[in-house]
Amino acid sequence: VSQLSVQALSRALDERRVLVVCGSGGVGKTTAAAALGVQAALRGRRVLACTIDPSRRLATSLGLDRLPDKPRALDLDRVAPDRDPRGALWAMTLDTKRTFDALVEKHASSDAARRRILENRFYKQVSSALAGSHEYMAMEKLLELSADERFDLVILDTPPTRHALDFLEAPERLMGFLDTGILKWFLKPYFVAGRLTLKVATRTGALALKLADNVLGLQFLQDLSEFFLAFEGMYAGFKERAGRVRALLRSDDAGFILVASPAPLTLDEALYFHQRLDESGMPFVAFVVNRVHPDPAQGFPATRAAADIDDDLAEALVEVFQDQRRLARADRRSVERLEGVTGRSAILIPEFEADVHDLRELKETGDVLFGVGGERRGRARGRSARRLAAADGAKR
Amino acid sequence: MVLDDLLQRRLIILSGKGGVGKSVIGTALALAARGRGKRILFIEVDAPLTASRYLGEAPVGGHETEVRPGLSMVNLVPARVMDEYVREMVRVDVLARKVQGSPIYRRFFAAAPGLPELMVLGKIMVLEEEKTGWPRRPRYDLIIVDAPATGHGLAFLRVPLVASNAVPVGPVGHNARRILSMLRDPKRTALAIVALPEEMAVVEALEFQRMTRDELGIEARAFILNGCHERRFTGAQEAEILRRVTEDEDGRLAPGVTLQAALAAGRRHIRRRKLTQFYRKRLEQAADAPVVSLPLLFTDRIDEAALETLAGRLEAA
Numbered sequence: 177v178s179q180l181s182v183q184a185l186s187r188a189l190d191e192r193r194v195l196v197v198c199g200s201g202g203v204g205k206t207t208a209a210a211a212l213g214v215q216a217a218l219r220g221r222r223v224l225a226c227t228i229d230p231s232r233r234l235a236t237s238l239g240l241d242r243l244p245d246k247p248r249a250l251d252l253d254r255v256a257p258d259r260d261p262r263g264a265l266w267a268m269t270l271d272t273k274r275t276f277d278a279l280v281e282k283h284a285s286s287d288a289a290r291r292r293i294l295e296n297r298f299y300k301q302v303s304s305a306l307a308g309s310h311e312y313m314a315m316e317k318l319l320e321l322s323a324d325e326r327f328d329l330v331i332l333d334t335p336p337t338r339h340a341l342d343f344l345e346a347p348e349r350l351m352g353f354l355d356t357g358i359l360k361w362f363l364k365p366y367f368v369a370g371r372l373t374l375k376v377a378t379r380t381g382a383l384a385l386k387l388a389d390n391v392l393g394l395q396f397l398q399d400l401s402e403f404f405l406a407f408e409g410m411y412a413g414f415k416e417r418a419g420r421v422r423a424l425l426r427s428d429d430a431g432f433i434l435v436a437s438p439a440p441l442t443l444d445e446a447l448y449f450h451q452r453l454d455e456s457g458m459p460f461v462a463f464v465v466n467r468v469h470p471d472p473a474q475g476f477p478a479t480r481a482a483a484d485i486d487d488d489l490a491e492a493l494v495e496v497f498q499d500q501r502r503l504a505r506a507d508r509r510s511v512e513r514l515e516g517v518t519g520r521s522a523i524l525i526p527e528f529e530a531d532v533h534d535l536r537e538l539k540e541t542g543d544v545l546f547g548v549g550g551e552r553r554g555r556a557r558g559r560s561a562r563r564l565a566a567a568d569g570a571k572r
Numbered sequence: 573m574v575l576d577d578l579l580q581r582r583l584i585i586l587s588g589k590g591g592v593g594k595s596v597i598g599t600a601l602a603l604a605a606r607g608r609g610k611r612i613l614f615i616e617v618d619a620p621l622t623a624s625r626y627l628g629e630a631p632v633g634g635h636e637t638e639v640r641p642g643l644s645m646v647n648l649v650p651a652r653v654m655d656e657y658v659r660e661m662v663r664v665d666v667l668a669r670k671v672q673g674s675p676i677y678r679r680f681f682a683a684a685p686g687l688p689e690l691m692v693l694g695k696i697m698v699l700e701e702e703k704t705g706w707p708r709r710p711r712y713d714l715i716i717v718d719a720p721a722t723g724h725g726l727a728f729l730r731v732p733l734v735a736s737n738a739v740p741v742g743p744v745g746h747n748a749r750r751i752l753s754m755l756r757d758p759k760r761t762a763l764a765i766v767a768l769p770e771e772m773a774v775v776e777a778l779e780f781q782r783m784t785r786d787e788l789g790i791e792a793r794a795f796i797l798n799g800c801h802e803r804r805f806t807g808a809q810e811a812e813i814l815r816r817v818t819e820d821e822d823g824r825l826a827p828g829v830t831l832q833a834a835l836a837a838g839r840r841h842i843r844r845r846k847l848t849q850f851y852r853k854r855l856e857q858a859a860d861a862p863v864v865s866l867p868l869l870f871t872d873r874i875d876e877a878a879l880e881t882l883a884g885r886l887e888a889a
Contacts, residue, residue, distance in 0.1 A: 201589055201591060387658065387661060393742020393744050437591070441620070445620070472833055472834075472840070473828065476830045478824075479822055479824050481823045482823055483825055484821070485823075485825070486812075488809075490825045490834075492804055492838075493825060494825050494829055495804070496838055497825075497838075500841070500870075502870050502871075
């Protein structure tokens with residue numbers, strides 16, 4: 177059964193134009209996205225892996241720390257000299273503030289409007305610091321990159337939100353916001369005169385304004401109003417692009433890969449996410465469960481012979497073995513639950529004994545995913561995991 | 573000692589990236605403090621599953637619920653906090669409902685950047701300052717906050733500073749400054765950073781320490797390193813395991829436990845232990861606050877017994 181999932185993932189790497197890697201924080205999304213990028217490039221595709229928050233060592237080894245927000249070509253010859261020669265890999269890190277700035281540069285209706293936005297106090301804080309802007313900018317960037325002719329596949333790592341769904345809902349949220357009266361409300365000159373001109377049609381409207389003044393203060397509302405006014409003329413574009421992302425993410429060109437760890441909480445999120453994808457007609461590709469504890473008994477044939485070993489050591493070893501087995505069993509139950517609920521099999525990546533830091537390790541992680549080098553996936557995984565561990569041991 | 577230091581403040585904020593076990597540690601910390609006779613409130617922010625489940629209790633909502641004598645829990649959902657605030661401001665239920673029912677109100681709240689965080693922090697401040705009884709005394713001796721793990725976790729704490737810069741006058745700026753001065757006051761607030769013995773988690777914990785200090789003026793008081801693999805073998809035993817694991821010996825140690833499998837498990841443990849040690853050293857060298865190590869628990873699920881184990885370790889640290 178799991179073979180089917182591997183095939184689905186494999187086909188997606190061959191055929192789709194956009195793959196979105198989702199999951200809650202701390203499950204290894206960034207590494208998975210980068211590792212899949214390497215695999216797609218080995219198959220001859222021209223891939224851009226767009227990461228959000230790589231570890232510093234990964235960023236350094238891929239050269240991303242020096243080039244924020246610009247795709248950087250990576251040299252695959254060293255790790256895969258005999259790959260499909262058409263394949264190529266770029267990587268980049270999304271920088272929310274730069275993306276926002278570039279967007280303003282590109283779409284502002286005039287020089288004056290551009291300056292008004294870039295110098296707005298509110299904008300300066302909002303564009304870099306605050307929650308929500310990450311998702312909007314990831315969305316804008318995705319649209320831009322998917323139209324870039326250098327790449328035929330974009331793999332997008334999603335922002336580390338508490339609720340992975342935030343990203344998915346960003347286009348709707350933005351469209352919803354632009355659709356309500358709220359914007360018109362802010363664009364009317366209630367605030368500009370320095371006092372509330374209460375010619376509001378309804379009683380509730382008047383009350384809401386009064387309340388807003390009490391709660392938030394006139395200054396806040398004025399700043400916000402100015403901020404929104406500065407963007408006037410760009411809204412149609414925002415809305416149009418949000419609509420395009422929405423359509424793209426629902427098309428056959430796109431695919432979602434859900435990454436989870438066996439921890440119940442992240443698994444629950446993955447389940448919920450899957451359900452939401454299903455409901456909204458977005459194309460699901462595969463579950464990847466990362467950091468699965470391996471069963472310590474796996475790969476060792478049973479025996480009845482007595483072992484020649486010191487009693488104390490034997491006792492301590494059995495304890496350690498049982499502890500690891502308990503974790504492995506708990507993980508297996510988690511995975512079975514995921515598979516039972518969704519009817520989909522999961523692709524498992526065992527917990528490695530070291531973090532993944534460079535292109536070679538990324539390639540090996542992907543090899544493990546696809547069980548390269550063996551008919552039996554489990555075996556191959558075990559071997560690769562050991563190889564990785566050995567490689568790590570050699571470095572220290 | 574570390575615990576003594578933390579418990580001298582009324583407010584402890586636990587920060588760290590997602591998946592490091594903040595809510596487990598927060599609950600263990602609450603139990604340790606409860607052991608000292610304090611009245612405690614444990615605050616979670618928009619938690620999908622609340623920490624009350626570790627104690628076998630039903631999920632808690634937006635109202636403080638006493639789950640054990642002296643230990644209350646609450647799950648603050650920003651939109652609910654805002655609703656409550658509006659009700660207090662308007663004072664007339666019908667009108668409050670009318671405002672809350674309007675789509676403009678809902679969508680404004682969802683789209684106004686930073687407002688949800690500010691509301692939650694404001695509520696935390698109100699709880700921290702709340703007095704009860706006669707003579708008046710603080711309602712809670714200790715409030716532990718499991719801070720949301722968005723991005724670098726900094727986004728949450730940064731909001732009051734951003735708000736007081738962006739909107740210097742008016743109620744927003746005023747309240748933002750009050751929140752900020754509470755967070756910056758080392759007599760009132762202690763920031764504890766939670767990490768795992770892993771590359772990303774340690775690097776981010778240290779970055780977090782630097783950024784809270786440089787950008788926000790908040791000093792971290794302690795680091796808590798969760799999920800540590802502790803030594804299980806003597807040095808001689810470890811050497812023997814590493815030597816024999818590469819051989820191909822027959823034999824078993826117990827039913828279902830072959831010697832070679834157990835040796836391989838032993839080697840896996842040794843590598844993890846060394847990684848733990850490596851990252852703990854790195855953290856200790858770069859951290860400007862004490863580091864407390866908590867062991868990885870090999871339990872299927874977190875229950876009260878597991879939490880008491882961790883609480884005991886916090887007490888001993």
